[in-house]
Amino acid sequence: MAAAALDIRGGIIRPEDEGYEEARRVHNGMIDRRPALIARCGDAADVIAAVNFAREEGTLLAVRGGGHNGPGFGTCDGGLVIDLSPMKGVRVDPRAATVRAGGGCTWGDVDHATHAFGMATPGGIISTTGVGGLTLGGGVGHLTRKCGLSIDSLLEVDVVLADGSFVTASKDANPDLFWAVRGGGGNFGVVTSFVFRLHPVGTVFAGPTLWDLDRAEDAMRFYRDLIAGADDDLSGFFAFLRVPPGPPFPEHLHLRPMCGVVWCYTGPVDRAEEVFRPIRAFGPPTLQLLGPMPYPALQSMFDGLYPAGLLQYWRADFVNELSDEAIALHLRHGGQVPNFQSTMHLYPIDGAAGRVGKNDTAFSYRDARWASVFYGVDSDPASMDGDVAWVKDYWEALHPFSAGGAYLNMIMDEGQERVMASYRGNYPRLVEVKNRYDPRNVFRVNQNVRPTV
Numbered sequence: 001m002a003a004a005a006l007d008i009r010g011g012i013i014r015p016e017d018e019g020y021e022e023a024r025r026v027h028n029g030m031i032d033r034r035p036a037l038i039a040r041c042g043d044a045a046d047v048i049a050a051v052n053f054a055r056e057e058g059t060l061l062a063v064r065g066g067g068h069n070g071p072g073f074g075t076c077d078g079g080l081v082i083d084l085s086p087m088k089g090v091r092v093d094p095r096a097a098t099v100r101a102g103g104g105c106t107w108g109d110v111d112h113a114t115h116a117f118g119m120a121t122p123g124g125i126i127s128t129t130g131v132g133g134l135t136l137g138g139g140v141g142h143l144t145r146k147c148g149l150s151i152d153s154l155l156e157v158d159v160v161l162a163d164g165s166f167v168t169a170s171k172d173a174n175p176d177l178f179w180a181v182r183g184g185g186g187n188f189g190v191v192t193s194f195v196f197r198l199h200p201v202g203t204v205f206a207g208p209t210l211w212d213l214d215r216a217e218d219a220m221r222f223y224r225d226l227i228a229g230a231d232d233d234l235s236g237f238f239a240f241l242r243v244p245p246g247p248p249f250p251e252h253l254h255l256r257p258m259c260g261v262v263w264c265y266t267g268p269v270d271r272a273e274e275v276f277r278p279i280r281a282f283g284p285p286t287l288q289l290l291g292p293m294p295y296p297a298l299q300s301m302f303d304g305l306y307p308a309g310l311l312q313y314w315r316a317d318f319v320n321e322l323s324d325e326a327i328a329l330h331l332r333h334g335g336q337v338p339n340f341q342s343t344m345h346l347y348p349i350d351g352a353a354g355r356v357g358k359n360d361t362a363f364s365y366r367d368a369r370w371a372s373v374f375y376g377v378d379s380d381p382a383s384m385d386g387d388v389a390w391v392k393d394y395w396e397a398l399h400p401f402s403a404g405g406a407y408l409n410m411i412m413d414e415g416q417e418r419v420m421a422s423y424r425g426n427y428p429r430l431v432e433v434k435n436r437y438d439p440r441n442v443f444r445v446n447q448n449v450r451p452t453v
């Protein structure tokens, strides 16, 4: 590959360079790909140069934001990786209540900057996840019920297109592109910066409540009924887990299989005890770690559980209804969770996210109540097969009770039919936008929308 023709201010890393081994790695330790070139892009000009190079050379191109993608779409074998991680600028405009974040920011970068102004925009639940991939796929987290998906607070993006041109997309400028990037993933170009609306979220009342497995059936029903009638201010995702073997969890619970909810309440803190009274009383929980905390503390609460390099296998579904029959299957499989990093989560995506029309953005499943994820994680390759089998069996048992498609940010590479099922009626329009902006499928290392021209 004629790398000499590629002039990247942030630097190029080749296989023979020191640092290549580290630079080629993504968050999922199961992904072991060897790109020919890694372009560490420092600005939009670098991105334009790299996209032009890939297109002209006919090189496979992968784009990396935070590198957290399960199937490893932030890298490739033999091609060029655009690594956006140097592009971490964040600028808060407190008067307009907006934040502009560079294409390589993590949620930790953004939360840190906005918290100083007592504001936040909805991100994911682990602070090291990239703003880029998470947002372009939709963005589910603690603020989803209150503020919507990450894309529902997105106001504007700067994009380098497949032909190397640079455009801004918003509801007024290139609205077709703006519609498509809100859920359509990295299919349409490289986003060099994102502008989000900020919300007045500073201190939240949050944390987990855990129940023993003999209360799991009741706990799941209690959770289902409570969240259905709860104000948008209250969110909580349900989980089957093994208690992590370290503080703040008491030693006698370490590695015990349990179920629980990680709550986040964004209403007035002086109302929190009243809101949590039925939750504290139900069971009561074996463990409650609830209290007021800065929003970034909640956002980074579980970072230590998921360092880079762990082996990860993902399955997911959207869920409309948590029937008693489905709950029985959750008990059977969830109770078998193999280790303290593997888990099943049910993220509520109703509330503000559910009030957006299913055709208003590319993200189609606005009528679903939950995004479920079955997550097999291990540090030991010897036990990973067992974790993968647990995920597959669990998912296969529950899939018949799902809405059909899945949150594409939480699956592996499951093929074209799964992508189409997840976009449902929005898929043909995504193909139209793809035909217009990337007819040669330069951006294809992703949950791909295939052009038809």
Ligand SMILES: Cc1cc2nc3c(=O)[nH]c(=O)nc-3n(C[C@H](O)[C@H](O)[C@H](O)COP(=O)(O)OP(=O)(O)OC[C@H]3O[C@@H](n4cnc5c(N)ncnc54)[C@H](O)[C@@H]3O)c2cc1C
Binding pocket: 026, 027, 062, 063, 064, 065, 066, 067, 068, 069, 070, 072, 073, 074, 075, 084, 103, 104, 123, 124, 125, 126, 128, 129, 130, 131, 132, 133, 134, 135, 136, 137, 138, 139, 140, 141, 185, 186, 187, 189, 190, 191, 192, 306, 409, 410, 445, 446, 447
């Ligand atoms: C530990 C962990 C926790 C997670 N928690 C959540 C969560 O709470 N909520 C949630 O919604 N998801 C969550 N996810 C899933 C996450 O949304 C996806 O893994 C997502 O792909 C990560 O984005 P990234 O930028 O880090 O990944 P990358 O691997 O860098 O990129 C993912 C995809 O997005 C594209 N992309 C990334 N940045 C850009 C950009 N600037 N322009 C164009 N294309 C780009 C890439 O080309 C690739 O196709 C989590 C993942 C992990 C590993």
